[in-house]
Amino acid sequence: MVEATDQRQDFGDWLERQLRLRRMTQSALAEALEVTPAAVSAWTTGRAEPREDRKRAIAAALGVEEEAVLRRAAQVLPPSALNWHHRPAHRDGGREFGNAAAFAFDADLAVLAREATQNSLDEQFDPKRPVRVRYTLEELSGEHLRAFLDALQWDEIRPHFEASATDRHKVGRVIAEGLREMTESDSLLLLRVDDYNCTGLTGPDYGDDSKFAAVLRDQLNSHKGRSTAGGSYGLGKITLWATSRLGLVLVNSTLSGAHEGRTSRRLYGRLELPWHSKGGEDFAGLAGFGETDTEPGREGTARSWWADETTTRSLRLEREGRDPGTSFLIVGAHDAAGDAQTLQEMHEKLVRALADNFWAAMTSGRDSRPVLEASVTTLRNGNVVIPEQRVDPAVHQPARTRALSAYLNGEAVEQRTDTTQVAVAYVPLRVPPEKGAPRKESAEHNAVLLVTAADDNDREPNRLVCMRGNRMTVMTRRVTDLPLGTDAFQAVLLAGRATGSDAPEAHAAEQFLRTSEPPEHNDWTKTEDLVTSYVRGARQRIEDFRKDMLVAVRVLVGRRERVKTGGPAVLRELLRIDAHTTGARRPDRYPVVRHVEGSVDARGAWNVRVEVKLPRRTDPWSMTPTARFEVRSGSRPAISWAKLIAGENCRVEQGVLHFEAGATSASFEGVTEVSSHPVTGRMARVVVDLQKGR
């Protein structure tokens, strides 16, 4: 990684910042160095850069090491330089009871995993390497908890939590519950979301062109990094805060491009509380944790800081190696959906959500690497509870994963002959030209359709998953109107860049489909954007595409010819010889054997115990019990009874069972007559029935 990309710019920024931090004017520095104030001004604005010897003098004047001047890096701050900064309430008295956008999402762990990971994918840095995301759940208690809270300057923010914890509004109730539980259980749950091989939060603390600002400063800012992105750091980032009961998220980012001459350990904390009043003062609710800003006009706010390793560790934000990316630490994490309560359940829910949403990005061909690798770890006070679990898409989405890897390996076939095979077909998408674009012809893109047999335990078979871009799922459609006897399947449609093609048509299709998506990116439909951006007929193209893909699925799964009718339907219906297996079953009007158990005794006789079910009737029943040996084919040889012993609700008279009137069940025991066995008893299985007494 190159530390400083634009030195000229960087030196000026650095110098200005150093002066501001020391509350030192440009003329004071000019004086100390015995240069004109104009020269200093030229340095700070970047119009000129001092010679090496001059830089050494500047270092002496500022009281920093020469090395710091030469590398022009920002200073690493000690914890003592950090503060919480709370935004005062609006002058107009407007009150916000919680970040409005936070309510747009259920604070569900599955949603968090989907949104946060999608953001990471959108920020992939080196396209040749996978993005790695790692989710770590950690429960802190006792000493560990206190050390963490100290590092966080908990005592400073606690009064604000207490002031916000009120049952007057929903957010207040959530905070109250979070605080109560923390106190009662003396524990706090942290959920850390790390990504690696991602851009990281680059750019200045403020401004339109900064990823840092996009995530941590503005609300609802969708800072778009690349054209394939479904909205980078868009609404999705809100789920981070929504997952915290305390509205508190800490960040550590390793930058892919230097800011202030540095790349590692850029830290910041952001707290989202509702409007509250404390000590006669009104607060808007938003607070930042970091270095006190001294920039004119921004005094009293917090800016990100470059942390030392100790502080980073104490805030539980240390990252692995120098691979760029960001770590979000959600303090007081919970699953608002409520179906994951224990650590184990939360762990499993994260694994499942990652597999279900990103099985495609995690699937690769034999000779390639996937776009994404994901894992989940669970700790308690730094000790492993559930070791790092790599999310394996083949375990959770076996059929779809099989379909995609067969495609990536070039093993998909036109017609399946084996249940493990994957069939491929192409669905054309004719992309109309954009309004005013030089291209006047439609571009023809072939989307890839894959079909394979569903897994036996698949609870939602016969679905078509549609993806584009970096293989993100846009929608899952149910395929209906299938011919009778179609075996359960799963289908995957890859469109645009998801096909792996880099052709202009693929890019055109990608763009076109993105335009057809509503803000939630969960459908391909006739959006307003489509009409404004493309020439007439665009809506019809989407419509056709939607229809064609279903037709293609039916062709791939269906039988190749229609059934010859086999006579008039009206007659066929009445001539079903399996009729007895369907329809209403008349209850038995006669006694039946419900259960038999037994064994062969030392003499070779079968001893059986038999339970009988009797239909209700006022008259008594008389039935003859029969024992037979089962055979491979033909009739079963009958066996005589040596002994019949009445059990419940019956008596035996001359080989006939007389059941008591009104009884609904009865039992008896029998011993077979060995001399009637056509084969030795232990070589046969015995069948007991009841027959009408004759």
Added chain:
Amino acid sequence: MNTVFPYPVLTGDITLEVTAVKLDGRPLPLSMISRDHKVVALHEVERSRWDEARLDLRVVLPEKELADGPWDDVACLAALTEASTNARATARLRRSDAGWWSGSLVFHRDAHLTRASLTVAVAATVDGESGRLVGMAEESWIVELDERIPARKQELNIHETDFRNGSETWLQTFQDAPWVVETTGDMPTVHLNTGFEGLVDFLNGGGAPVERAVRGMLAAQIAAEAWTAMFNAAVGDLECDDEGRPQWPTGWRDGVLRSMLPDVLPDLSISDALMEVHLRLTEGGWQELQPRIQYAAARRAKTPKNIANGLRAMSRDVETER
């Protein structure tokens, strides 16, 4: 369950799946295999001649139960049988590391006629006795040699033909009959006479409510005759064992008797009922049984419902004409 083995047997599910089929080494499209219906259809338009078929099988056994139970030398055997050709082809399956059993079963077209049954048995040594049957597949598969659709055959044959000029010369003697029910062979057939003007078109047609209602009555009449004929044939064809006891039949006769006996003799268990109708046929009392047989056939043919609907539709038609 009214059967007991003299040694412990498996209680867990044993499932069998045909994963692929090859005819003379060429793979059959997967659409010819139905996992839902458990049927393989081997007839293909493009390939009417083939000699050897190979079924790739996968069987899942209750492994945990097997491991914990008193069974040693466990063997898993697939068998393809067809009663009409006395054919029996078997294959020993091997256990894979993945936990299931797999293998291929090869059979020849020359050894089969129409429909073979495929199942799996598990054998093991129990209490020192080797080769004991300890489990069988829950449901067997059907391999249809002449079908193009892998579905269970559920209704009898309906054959539309011109009795006068058709290939079955024996139908010529029935040339003025609208239909004939044939109950010999593998599956009963209702021959519909296309030479009987209007009949087949009417049965296959759509039309107004009245037309549909009349069609229902006609279909019910044909069906009732067919059921009666099938019942008589099934009872008449009963094979007796050496002691004169009728044996329970197989195939369509089994289905017909199971469907109708509970309506013919509702107070008897189905086996007692079979004995009873056999005795009535051979030792007297058959005539007295006729109304019961007609009743059972009419129920199968949904005659009461169809006649009621027909009469209702016609009376409504008369009313609207007024």
Added chain:
Amino acid sequence: MSTTSRDLPEQIALLPDVVASRYLTHSVLAGRERPPQLALIRGSEPMGTPAARWTVEPLRQLIDVAMRRHDGDRATADAWLAPRLHATLRITRREAADTRIWNFLAMVVAPDYVLWRHKGVTKEGDRATTDRFVGLHYKQTFARLWWAAELFRDGDDYEPARLACENQDVLNTMLRLAVIDHRPTARAVVRLLEKGLVRTGRDVNALGTAINTAAGTLVYDVLAPDEAPDADSRRYWIDEAENAGPVSLDNLPFGPDDGCVPGDSVDELVRRFAQLFAEAPVRGKEEGRIGTGRSNEGVSLDKTYSPF
């Protein structure tokens, strides 16, 4: 009553059950009237391309010789005719499962043989039963012989089949049991006959019941593995019908060389069956009947034909 070859069609045709049954009148069954040959031929479907194996003449000759040589003890004709019928009428099992072939032989080619062999005293008088003309594979006059030869032969060796057919109870009892579809089982049964361990009709029935019953707990295929017959060799043998002359009347012909039954497997089953037979308690009883002795006891339900 004899049929001369002049009256006969040259080739075997396929006679549907429904047509054949129509002419099985009482007088035909009693032998007072010949089946109407022309009507039956008209009701039959031709076989397609003519082939030597469908030629009627060699079959008719065998039948005539059988009647001539075995008139003294007609049941002995079975053991003589079965292998020769099988070697002359070279067909696949698929073809043999089509009842129309057997209907044609019984109704058109040799109704006289059916009566000669099977006419006997019945409730309805002195006559043959219909199932000897149109019936199941173990009942119909020619089908039972062909299938006996098919199921009991050992590769190209018809000797076990001949032995099996010498015992009427093997034909009547064993042939209907599904257990003998397993070749080592069929071979082992005949081996017990060869060894003299099983002699009388009652022995054969007891053995059959014992094997059929023990098959409910033993998987013979696992105890005694078979090797699949060589389908190509059989196909070759069938095609060779074009070049084959008439079979020898005095020496056993050779069957399709589709592979012998594995000897080890047969030995294992011989041992097992001998033991089952020796242990069967009912065998000691002098009463011939199995079971309680009450007839018309009712029927047993469920799975009358099961592969295991």
